[in-house]
Structure formats: C-alpha cells, structure tokens
Amino acid sequence: MSRWEPDARGRLTQAAFTLYAERGYEQTTVTEIAESAGVTERTFFRYFADKREVLFNGSAELIDMAVRAVESAPAGSAPIDLVGAAVEAAAALLQLRREHARARQALIDANPSLQERELFKMATLSAAVADAVAARGVPPVAATLAAGAGTSVFSAAFARWIADDETRDYPAVVRDSMQELRQLMAAS
Amino acid sequence: MSRWEPDARGRLTQAAFTLYAERGYEQTTVTEIAESAGVTERTFFRYFADKREVLFNGSAELIDMAVRAVESAPAGSAPIDLVGAAVEAAAALLQLRREHARARQALIDANPSLQERELFKMATLSAAVADAVAARGVPPVAATLAAGAGTSVFSAAFARWIADDETRDYPAVVRDSMQELRQLMAAS
Numbered sequence: 001m002s003r004w005e006p007d008a009r010g011r012l013t014q015a016a017f018t019l020y021a022e023r024g025y026e027q028t029t030v031t032e033i034a035e036s037a038g039v040t041e042r043t044f045f046r047y048f049a050d051k052r053e054v055l056f057n058g059s060a061e062l063i064d065m066a067v068r069a070v071e072s073a074p075a076g077s078a079p080i081d082l083v084g085a086a087v088e089a090a091a092a093l094l095q096l097r098r099e100h101a102r103a104r105q106a107l108i109d110a111n112p113s114l115q116e117r118e119l120f121k122m123a124t125l126s127a128a129v130a131d132a133v134a135a136r137g138v139p140p141v142a143a144t145l146a147a148g149a150g151t152s153v154f155s156a157a158f159a160r161w162i163a164d165d166e167t168r169d170y171p172a173v174v175r176d177s178m179q180e181l182r183q184l185m186a187a188s
Numbered sequence: 189m190s191r192w193e194p195d196a197r198g199r200l201t202q203a204a205f206t207l208y209a210e211r212g213y214e215q216t217t218v219t220e221i222a223e224s225a226g227v228t229e230r231t232f233f234r235y236f237a238d239k240r241e242v243l244f245n246g247s248a249e250l251i252d253m254a255v256r257a258v259e260s261a262p263a264g265s266a267p268i269d270l271v272g273a274a275v276e277a278a279a280a281l282l283q284l285r286r287e288h289a290r291a292r293q294a295l296i297d298a299n300p301s302l303q304e305r306e307l308f309k310m311a312t313l314s315a316a317v318a319d320a321v322a323a324r325g326v327p328p329v330a331a332t333l334a335a336g337a338g339t340s341v342f343s344a345a346f347a348r349w350i351a352d353d354e355t356r357d358y359p360a361v362v363r364d365s366m367q368e369l370r371q372l373m374a375a376s
Binding site for chain 2 (some may be wrong): 046065071078079081089096116117120122123126141142144145146148149151152153155156159160180182183184185186187188
C-alpha cells in the first residue's frame with residue numbers, strides 16, 4: 001500500500017457495502033467502487049479478486065480464530081467442547097460488528113450466487129475445525145461429525161442473533177443453541 | 189415428450205455423465221450432450237435449464253422423500269427421530285444408485301462451481317426438513333437445529349458410504365453416524 005492510500009482496503013470495503021445497499025449488488029461495478037473509495041481499479045484488484053470477494057474478505061480470519069480456539073483448549077477436552085470453543089470464538093469475532101454482519105446478510109439473502117459462496121465458506125470452516133479437532137487426537141470421523149453439527153449450530157444461531165428482538169450476544173446464542181441441540185439429541 | 193423420443197431425460201442424463209467423465213465438465217457443451225443423446229438442443233432445454241442442472245435433477249425427489257418421511261413418522265416421535273427418518277429415507281433413495289452417486293461426486297469434487305451448487309442443495313434439504321418437522325408441532329428453532337445436525341450427518345455419512353472400503357448401505361451409515369453424534373454430544 002502506498003502512503004497516499006491509507007487503509008485502502010477499509011475504504012474499498014466501506015464503499016462497496018454502501019453501493020451494494022444503494023444500487024444493488026448486481027448493478028454495482030468495480031469501477032464504481034474504486035471511484036467511490038478514491039482509488040484506482042488496479043488498487044481494488046490488489047486487495048480483492050472481484051466484487052464478490054469484498055464480502056468474504058473476513059473468512060480467513062474467522063477460520064483462523066476458530067482453529068486457534070481448538071488448539072488452545074484445555075488438554076482432555078471432549079470433542080464436542082473443542083468444537084464449541086471453535087464456534088464460540090468465531091462468534092465472538094463477528095460480535096464486534098453486529099451491524100456490519102446484518103448488512104452483509106441482507107445482501108447475501110438477496111443474491112443466490114452470494115448464498116452459494118457463503119455456504120462454501122461455512123463448509124470450509126467446518127472442514128478446518130474438523131482438521132483441528134482431529135489434530136488433537138480425535139478420530140477423523142468423530143471430528144467431522146462434531147464439526148458439522150457445531151457449524152450448523154453456528155449458522156442457526158447467526159440467524160437468531162441478527163434478529164431484531166434478540167438481546168443476547170452471538171457467543172451466548174451459540175452456547176445456548178449448542179445446549180439445546182444436545183437436549184434434542186438426548187431425547188428420543 | 190413426443191413418442192419419437194422415449195426417455196429423452198434418461199438418455200440426456202446418461203450422455204451428459206459419460207461426456208463429463210470423458211472430457212471434463214467444463215469442456216462439455218449442451219450441443220454435444222444433445223447430439224450424443226440423439227435429440228435436439230431444444231429437447232435438452234425442455235428438461236434442464238443448463239448443463240449444471242443435469243447433475244441436480246434428482247434434488248426435488250430427494251427432498252420429497254425426506255419430507256414425506258417426516259410427515260408419515262409415528263405420532264409423538266421426538267424431533268431428532270423425525271429428522272433421522274428424513275435423512276434415512278433420503279439415503280435409501282440414493283442407495284439405489286451407488287455407482288451413479290460415486291460418479292456424480294467425483295465430478296462435483298473436481299469443480300468448485302458444482303460444490304457450491306451441491307451445498308445449496310443440502311441447505312435446501314435442511315430447510316425443507318426443518319419446515320416439515322415444525323409442521324409436526326416442534327418449535328421452529330428446535331426444528332432448525334435438529335434438521336441442521338441431521339443434514340450434516342447425512343453429508344458426512346455420504347462420504348463414508350461411497351468410500352471403497354465401506355460395506356454398509358447408506359441408510360445404515362446414516363443411522364450409525366447419527367448414533368455416534370449423539371454419543372459425542374452427550375460426552376462433555
């Protein structure tokens with residue numbers, strides 16, 4: 001980044017979100033985003049592969065948080081607690097920006113191609129958590145099952161967390177939802 | 189369908205799978221698929237929106253099987269057992285064509301755009317099962333959590349079922365995996 005473009009990534013992200021909300025995602029071009037952020041198109045492409053990736057720029061960090069939570073969980077943690085630690089850590093990261101998360105989700109809900117990309121991100125998160133759990137000595141099949149359930153709780157809890165009438169923070173919704181799934185699976 | 193094109197859908201599907209395997213999915217055109225099946229392009233588009241949809245043609249039937257299993261489960265079934273019935277019924281449908289399922293998965297694994305579409309199909313299945321479970325009187329949040337966990341078990345079990353060394357049938361792998369997830373969620 002040159003010193004004439006302080007926080008170009010941040011300004012591009014902000015400009016993209018504003019334009020997507022105002023004009024619609026499909027109607028917005030990279031040229032317009034760059035112009036609105038006061039940088040060149042070339043600068044845009046230094047940070048993002050395309051206009052879709054502006055919305056998925058935080059994926060790597062999210063996955064990183066989840067994996068590190070598994071790695072740093074206490075010795076002897078049960079597999080499902082390793083997964084719980086992972087998704088709570090990811091939720092804590094998103095909690096920092098609830099309004100951003102809501103605006104982003106509104107865009108995703110309105111665009112099928114973004115929904116598919118978001119599902120791919122969740123599948124990547126699930127696979128990364130499964131790998132991290134397996135690296136703690138859990139058999140791979142069990143790690144995959146636990147990570148899959150935990151990621152689906154993370155997604156279901158997300159929808160509740162961004163609802164207008166929800167007052168709990170995201171990690172708390174994740175914790176409560178995990179507990180609720182536990183009870184559902186025990187009752188049969 | 190005209191009487192000069194008996195089972196055009198089946199022949200188009202067969203031709204597409206053969207061409208995708210031989211030449212690669214990206215390299216195959218609708219023109220080639222239609223030609224190989226001995227029908228016109230127009231006939232192709234009567235059955236499929238595009239070449240991707242040939243691979244997802246069974247989705248509606250799969251979801252239908254799952255939903256009907258929920259609807260016909262015994263009165264008083266626990267939410268997780270309604271979900272279990274749904275994913276076992278879906279697995280029973282796929283079990284009828286294991287080699288087809290394996291060939292299809294190999295294509296999906298090789299093409300990111302197909303992976304995203306497949307994830308979207310699974311999300312649609314999960315939402316349909318959640319709706320069916322809620323229609324049986326289960327609170328929507330619990331229905332969503334149970335359906336999400338069940339669908340993730342269904343996916344994890346699929347990967348095991350198509351593995352070379354797996355001898356159980358798909359519904360059995362689903363049942364065993366559901367039981368394993370139950371034990372994982374109880375141990376903490």
